[in-house]
Amino acid sequence: MTYDTRRRWAALAGQGGSILVTLFGLLILTFVIGRIMPTDPVRAIVGEDATREVYETVYRQLGLDRPMWEQFFVYLRDVASFDFGTSIRTGQPVLQDIVHVLPATIELATFAILFGAGVGIPLGVLAAVKKDRWQDQLIRIFSLMGHSMPIFWTGMIGLLIFYAALGWVGGSGRMSQFYIGLVPERTNFLLIDSALAGEWEVFRSALNHIVLPASLLGYSSSAYITRMTRSFMLDQLGQEYVTTARVKGLSRRQTVWRHAFGNIRVQLVTIVALAYGALLEGAVLIETVFAWPGFGQYLTSNLLIGDMNAVMTCVLIVGVIFIALNILSDLLYRIFDPRTR
Helix, strand or coil, rough: CHHHHHHHHHHHHHHHHHHHHHHHHHHHHHHHHHHCCCHHHHHHCCCCCCCCHHHHHHHHCCCCCCCCHHHHHHHHHHHHHCCCCCCCCCCEHHHHHHHHHHHHHHHHHHHHHHHHHHHHHHHHHHHHHCCCCCHHHHHHHHHHHHHHCCHHHHHHHHHHHHHHHHHCCCCCCCCCCCCCCCCCCCCCCHHHHHHHHHHHHHHHHHHHHHHHHHHHHHHHHHHHHHHHHEEEEEEEHCCHHHHHHCCCCCCCHHHHHHHHHHHHHHHHHHHHHHHHHHHHCCHHHHHCCCCCCHHHHHHHHHHHCHHHHHHHHHHHHHHHHHHHHHHHHHHHHHCHHHHHH
8 A cells, every 4th residue: 555545545444433423423513412401391391280200201211311421322222323302293103204394494504505605706706806886885885885784674575575565476484385295205405306306386486485585584694695705816916927917918897806806715724614504504584584394494383382302403414514515615625635645
């Protein structure tokens, strides 16, 4: 085995070890959150009027009478076997519930990040190129508004203007009530399922309903992406190689997009990945305003009633999503920047 091969295997083993350590730390954090939350999981199951005997029976059935270390190892065993318990609110396995609601949030967040990155990156580049001119000032105001306005407020205003007044988009929910139940749930991604079933009326209805919440969510994300892109580009445009490229006769467009922008792609990968993760976990308010049956609304509903099985699983999944996005960012680094290979 050559030195380069050994080095690559060592790097791969180190990365795998760091992922396992991170996952173990996440499991510890999730377990601790489930134990320190100011809710009584037993009382959430048996109700306020249950007798002492019933309370103690359920308390023992949940294993809460065991030492904390033993409870943690039972929790590890259950997670390893993908047994996350049963939801108090729905009466179904938590994993089954999440498999049902998570695709709705992924659909929403994916459209939002496409809008956010598609708008934010070009605006950030333009703001850097036109630094301190009227275009830069206007874009900075646009970003400040997107960062400052509460998402629930923009959601309600959007519904009043674009749905109630103009009728350009659909209202609440993932599709019109008329189409509910017409499409078999294969992937739980409504756009994909309706396309696979050939139900194009349902597809258009779903697309019409997702445009407004995804655009508003993407607008708040684009504000962050715009500011970071502007900052990265300003740093690159101040470098000597940009001046050298202009002196050699390259156009401003080539200098900006081929050279300066090419050097910030790796940084933008991290920014967009983190923004996407934030959209997946932070779409609670927009899902509430638009009655979007997604992951955020599921987490909030179960948190309010003290359904700790569902809450702990949701927290764990959010952590796993961020770990997966970081791994994806590392892979994209190797594609965009050969120096990291």
